Amino acid sequence: MTYSVAVSGASGYAGGEVLRLLSAHPHVSIGAVTAHSNAGTTLGTLQPHLHRLRDRQVEKTTVANLRGHDVVFLALPHGASAEIVAGLDSDTVVIDAGADFRLRDARVWQEFYGSPHAGTWPYGLPELPGFRDLLKNERRIAVPGCFPTGALLALAPGFAAGLLEPDDVVVVSASGTSGAGRAAKQHLLGAETMGGMTPYGVGGGHRHTPEIEQGLSAVAGEPVTLSFTPTLAPMARGILTTATARVKPGVTAERLRRTWSETYGTEEFVTVLPEGQWPGTKSVLGSNHVALQLAFDAHTGRVVVCAVVDNLTKGTAGGAVQCMNLVLGLPESTGLLHAGVAP
Known part of the structure; x- marks a missing residue:
């Protein structure tokens, strides 16, 4: 089965890394690729290493452009995810690479981030003891910080x-x-x-x-x-x-x-x-x-x-794709590299 996937924040390092991994994923079709100030440019201008995607047009990050996909990856600045998520269908799998939904304590969030707390999602680090089973049936996952x-x-x-x-x-x-x-x-x-x-x-x-x-x-x-x-x-x-x-x-x-x-x-x-x-x-x-x-x-x-x-x-995009695989019932290693690069 092939899943339609959208990636926001495609002009940044995290969004570019998500796209690098997804471009080799056997069960993914990359749909909307979005950014904010860089909307209207081609992806090859922003991420020249993504050769297979270099001609893709970068769209503006809006609910309308992200809606209708099976999976949406959010790689947005802190505080920007909640408004987007509110407009997406409840059955859409949303993987947030930002911090907006990681913390449980609203007071602590306010102290460290200085903005209203958007809520708490399941924490996407399957290797933590007891966490993997909590993630399998979720549609919203907060990826850990690096x-x-x-x-x-x-x-x-x-x-x-x-x-x-x-x-x-x-x-x-x-x-x-x-x-x-x-x-x-x-x-x-x-x-x-x-x-x-x-x-x-x-x-x-x-x-x-x-x-x-x-x-x-x-x-x-x-x-x-x-x-x-x-x-x-x-x-x-x-x-x-x-x-x-x-x-x-x-x-x-x-x-x-x-x-x-x-x-x-x-x-x-x-x-x-x-x-x-x-x-x-x-x-x-x-x-x-x-x-x-x-x-x-x-x-x-x-x-x-x-x-x-x-x-x-593993600190951002790989962990996000691993969580997507887990939620979709795919082997967690699908599309992910086991080996590093040397020298």
Whole structure:
């Protein structure tokens, strides 16, 4: 069966990545391709790497242009999705790559985003313990943010098994510049980013902080508090996350490794590497894959987990296509790449 799919925000990095993956999907027919200020141009002008779609006309992002498709992907700025969704049929599968429907707490949304809360949709990270079955019959799914994807998968096994203390969790992530979007910004110019790294959103101010806390709290069954610091790395795409948490008394290094390995042992897109091998961002470039490694720091009583994702693939568009496959009853790996690009 072939499904008609529309993609909004086609001029941005996330929308372009969704289209890259869908162009090779065997059960998809790409319908409307929309944007806002770039409407009226050809897709090849905006996304020259999408060779098969280069002559497609980019339409304006309106309900009328998106209506009538089996699946709609939204890759819009924060706060723009709710109005579009309200005009779509209830049986249309809508996958939102933005943040609008990720958070459950309206007060927290208001604090971090400064706009009215649009509501909450099921959270589209199937590898989180217990989440896959919740997604299968849904028609609206909120795709996780790129930082939360790596951070949640890094620590979820330990919290789901009750091995980790819920306070004093620390996550530091280094991200490529594409994570900040495609709009021109001075601090993202090549001359500003090459040869150095900078932190941002320090002191609990990054918008992904409550999203990571929400996900870890859900699998832990109790509130988890988090210190999250993102950094900007001189690369186009990829995230390296280092996540640490205190282990509960009596938990051994062997039990930690067994728990992570058993949790992800049957997952297609998450790999716990052999002992002694540490993940690098280049190993997942262009793939819908997460590679991670863990160690027990006996001196501090903490587990240390390093995880890598491609922020545009598994961190955004690949996760979105994976969720679409799940909802449509297709194998989750349909149209998605297992292998990264090397060198």
